[in-house]
Amino acid sequence: MLRTLHSVTGLAAAILVVVLALSGAILSVNPVSEWMAAPAVRSGHTEIAALADVVAARRPEVDKIVRTASGTLVVSYFDGTSAGSEVVDPETGAALGPHAPSGFTRMVTNLHRSLLLGQTGRAVAGLGAAAMVILTMSGALMLMARLGGWRAILRPVRGTPMQRWHAGIGRLTMVALLLSSLTGTYMALATFELVPDGSAQASKSSEGVGGPRLPVGKVAALAAVDLADLRELAFPYAGDPTDTYTLTTSRGVSQIDAATGEVLTFEAHAAGSRFYEFVYMLHTGQGLWPLGLLLGLSATAVPLFAATGALIWWRRFKAMPRFPGNASAASAETIILVGSEGGSTWGFAAALHQSLTAAGQRVRTVPMNAIGSPYPKAARMLILPATYGEGTAPASASAFLARLDGLDMRLPVAVLGFGDRQFPRFCGFADTVSAALDARGWPSLLSLCRIDRQSAQEFARWGEDLGVALGLDLNLKAVAARPKTFSLELVRRVDYGAEVQAPTAILSFAMPADSRHGAWWRTLFPAGLPQFEPGDIVGIIPPGSDRPRYYSLASANRDGVLEICVRKQPGGHCSTFLHDLDLGGRIESFIRPNPAFRPSAGKAPLVLIGAGAGIGPLVGFTRHNETGRPIHLYWGGRNPASDFLYREELTECLADQRLTALRTAFSRVPGGGYVQGRLAEDGAELLDMIRKGAQILVCGGRDMAVGVERTLEAILKPAGLDLARLKEEGRYVADVY
Numbered sequence: 001m002l003r004t005l006h007s008v009t010g011l012a013a014a015i016l017v018v019v020l021a022l023s024g025a026i027l028s029v030n031p032v033s034e035w036m037a038a039p040a041v042r043s044g045h046t047e048i049a050a051l052a053d054v055v056a057a058r059r060p061e062v063d064k065i066v067r068t069a070s071g072t073l074v075v076s077y078f079d080g081t082s083a084g085s086e087v088v089d090p091e092t093g094a095a096l097g098p099h100a101p102s103g104f105t106r107m108v109t110n111l112h113r114s115l116l117l118g119q120t121g122r123a124v125a126g127l128g129a130a131a132m133v134i135l136t137m138s139g140a141l142m143l144m145a146r147l148g149g150w151r152a153i154l155r156p157v158r159g160t161p162m163q164r165w166h167a168g169i170g171r172l173t174m175v176a177l178l179l180s181s182l183t184g185t186y187m188a189l190a191t192f193e194l195v196p197d198g199s200a201q202a203s204k205s206s207e208g209v210g211g212p213r214l215p216v217g218k219v220a221a222l223a224a225v226d227l228a229d230l231r232e233l234a235f236p237y238a239g240d241p242t243d244t245y246t247l248t249t250s251r252g253v254s255q256i257d258a259a260t261g262e263v264l265t266f267e268a269h270a271a272g273s274r275f276y277e278f279v280y281m282l283h284t285g286q287g288l289w290p291l292g293l294l295l296g297l298s299a300t301a302v303p304l305f306a307a308t309g310a311l312i313w314w315r316r317f318k319a320m321p322r323f324p325g326n327a328s329a330a331s332a333e334t335i336i337l338v339g340s341e342g343g344s345t346w347g348f349a350a351a352l353h354q355s356l357t358a359a360g361q362r363v364r365t366v367p368m369n370a371i372g373s374p375y376p377k378a379a380r381m382l383i384l385p386a387t388y389g390e391g392t393a394p395a396s397a398s399a400f401l402a403r404l405d406g407l408d409m410r411l412p413v414a415v416l417g418f419g420d421r422q423f424p425r426f427c428g429f430a431d432t433v434s435a436a437l438d439a440r441g442w443p444s445l446l447s448l449c450r451i452d453r454q455s456a457q458e459f460a461r462w463g464e465d466l467g468v469a470l471g472l473d474l475n476l477k478a479v480a481a482r483p484k485t486f487s488l489e490l491v492r493r494v495d496y497g498a499e500v501q502a503p504t505a506i507l508s509f510a511m512p513a514d515s516r517h518g519a520w521w522r523t524l525f526p527a528g529l530p531q532f533e534p535g536d537i538v539g540i541i542p543p544g545s546d547r548p549r550y551y552s553l554a555s556a557n558r559d560g561v562l563e564i565c566v567r568k569q570p571g572g573h574c575s576t577f578l579h580d581l582d583l584g585g586r587i588e589s590f591i592r593p594n595p596a597f598r599p600s601a602g603k604a605p606l607v608l609i610g611a612g613a614g615i616g617p618l619v620g621f622t623r624h625n626e627t628g629r630p631i632h633l634y635w636g637g638r639n640p641a642s643d644f645l646y647r648e649e650l651t652e653c654l655a656d657q658r659l660t661a662l663r664t665a666f667s668r669v670p671g672g673g674y675v676q677g678r679l680a681e682d683g684a685e686l687l688d689m690i691r692k693g694a695q696i697l698v699c700g701g702r703d704m705a706v707g708v709e710r711t712l713e714a715i716l717k718p719a720g721l722d723l724a725r726l727k728e729e730g731r732y733v734a735d736v737y
């Protein structure tokens with residue numbers, strides 16, 4: 001909803017908002033130059049009468065004296081047949097030079113206020129300011145939701161480089177842009193008298209007594225007024241003996257008899273006038289030039305916003321799966337719901353959609369989060385959820401379970417899970433979805449089916465079963481889409497473990513040097529590593545295969561390298577390829593975020609447990625322990641002489657206290673053991689840390705993970721604690737392969 005509001009407003013008003021912002025940025029320099037050029041009026045220093053006297057002596061046909069919001073005094077006068085204006089010294093009344101805003105400034109002012117289109121333009125400019133309010137507010141709310149609240153405002157923004165630019169500039173400028181756009185909108189509304197500007201109007205009816213005029217210096221009503229209060233003093237017209245002085249001050253408007261010097265009428269400004277002046281000052285910076293400059297500087301970011309925003313939208317639009325003839329919600333008989341994070345499940349949904357449509361069905365395919373929409377003609381639902389982490393929902397299904405709770409609808413349903421048997425909870429989210437539907441009494445069209453690693457054969461078989469259930473001839477042909485990859489170059493490798501039959505390599509990759517060349521803009525914006533954190537996953541597609549293999553990351557992109565720890569598996573296609581890779585060799589890779597496997601915020605202790613190559617992300621977490629929280633690392637290898645991975649770096653981390661304690665276990669030394677054994681030895685200390693809110697992160701093989709769970713349960717149970725509970729609270733998270 002917010003995103004739609006932000007995108008639609010941005011696309012509709014981009015050019016208008018850019019014009020307003022750039023013209024505003026140019027105008028923001030004016031208050032500075034005025035402030036530098038003209039001496040300021042000092043409060044209590046000069047009275048209007050005395051100053052007006054000097055001016056009138058020099059310019060007998062003076063029309064008015066205006067004090068601008070920046071504090072400059074400007075006199076308008078007639079000189080025979082021509083009119084002129086000059087800046088005067090507020091102390092002496094002496095002329096300082098002509099007051100002539102350049103043609104350029106006038107043009108930019110008109111462009112900013114009315115787009116050079118008169119009243120209609122003023123209204124459009126007002127709408128532009130309102131669009132800017134919507135964009136800033138919706139953008140700020142989206143950013144907060146993404147970062148996890150206002151307190152997380154300084155956290156690194158995740159996403160593509162374009163998204164990070166957009167959000168990063170937003171974070172820097174949002175307050176200034178909100179101020180500019182809110183004040184601009186208020187001023188536009190005041191122009192059309194939709195909100196008060198509070199200014200009083202002189203009552204037109206009053207006339208002076210006539211007769212010979214007093215010299216302006218002798219007008220009593222002016223003598224009492226401090227120049228710092230002046231807004232405008234309009235002189236009486238020479239040809240009309242009863243015409244009066246009109247004096248506008250910060251308090252109101254008075255008319256003063258030119259013959260007697262007495263006040264005839266006084267209209268106080270309404271309460272809103274101070275507010276309007278304040279709004280005017282905030283918007284223009286007149287009277288507060290540093291703020292004006294700051295707002296102007298922020299406004300220069302708007303074209304960048306527009307460009308990055310348009311590109312983000314375009315990429316999302318292009319990436320949106322297209323379903324030719326996607327039936328409307330009102331007419332669809334079959335609803336296909338897709339839960340995908342990486343996008344591949346959409347390809348399977350497209351094949352299913354096509355096949356059902358060809359068989360004469362009216363089909364609507366939408367993300368799983370669209371479960372709440374009304375589908376009045378729907379006869380069945382086919383749900384295709386992928387799984388992430390410990391049975392977690394992918395992005396397009398994040399709200400599915402919550403929305404399911406509020407639904408009356410019960411349709412025959414089939415769930416087809418997509419996952420990977422390498423993960424301990426294979427198709428875990430599909431299981432959760434299927435159980436939730438069961439529990440709510442949705443009739444089953446087909447029993448739950450799970451597809452391993454996007455297998456086209458398993459998918460086709462499920463299609464046959466579905467065809468039988470529906471009485472349709474379905475021929476499902478889906479080819480797993482190859483994820484979009486980027487090339488990386490091996491820049492460093494350290495090999496361990498060959499002597500103990502556990503060849504393991506720490507491999508560091510960087511963007512290839514030639515990725516800085518090519519298109520001209522690459523020189524300005526060299527391709528950087530995409531955003532990732534330790535614990536995220538890199539998918540690597542080895543040559544001669546279409547199937548990615550996943551590895552946990554030991555580095556963050558800000559380290560400048562993508563680092564993984566790979567154990568060579570007997571007969572393993574990808575691990576053998578990686579172990580044989582020479583420096584300069586390349587891989588095709590892509591990133592999958594793994595937000596579930598990450599240290600929680602705060603300073604509670606971390607207990608990191610791993611074995612073998614599972615140390616990769618655990619070292620990454622330790623390396624980035626900027627807050628100095630207690631970290632206890634338990635790790636198991638075979639022989640310290642051969643496969644003590646990251647030995648030097650861990651020693652450094654212990655020395656500078658990023659690591660509190662390192663407990664190792666080696667299995668192939670006399671009297672050796674496993675990591676579970678170390679946990680058991682430290683049971684009391686672990687229990688104490690868990691009671692203090694510690695989070696446990698485990699990474700490594702399945703057998704080790706099972707052993708660790710058993711050991712921890714044995715430690716927790718006697719103390720009345722429960723591992724399942726810790727899992728629910730995200731305080732026990734495992735990344736197991």
Ligand SMILES: Cc1cc2nc3c(=O)[nH]c(=O)nc-3n(C[C@H](O)[C@H](O)[C@H](O)COP(=O)(O)O)c2cc1C
Pocket residue numbers: 339340341342343344345346386387388389390391392394418419420421423424425426427428453454537550592593594
């Ligand atoms: C970080 C990550 C975590 C994953 N976790 C699981 C899991 O716990 N269980 C599972 O069965 N599959 C898991 N998978 C595999 C995906 O569910 C599978 O590749 C799926 O086909 C992806 O579909 P999508 O591209 O539409 O998101 C994981 C994949 C990644 C990248």
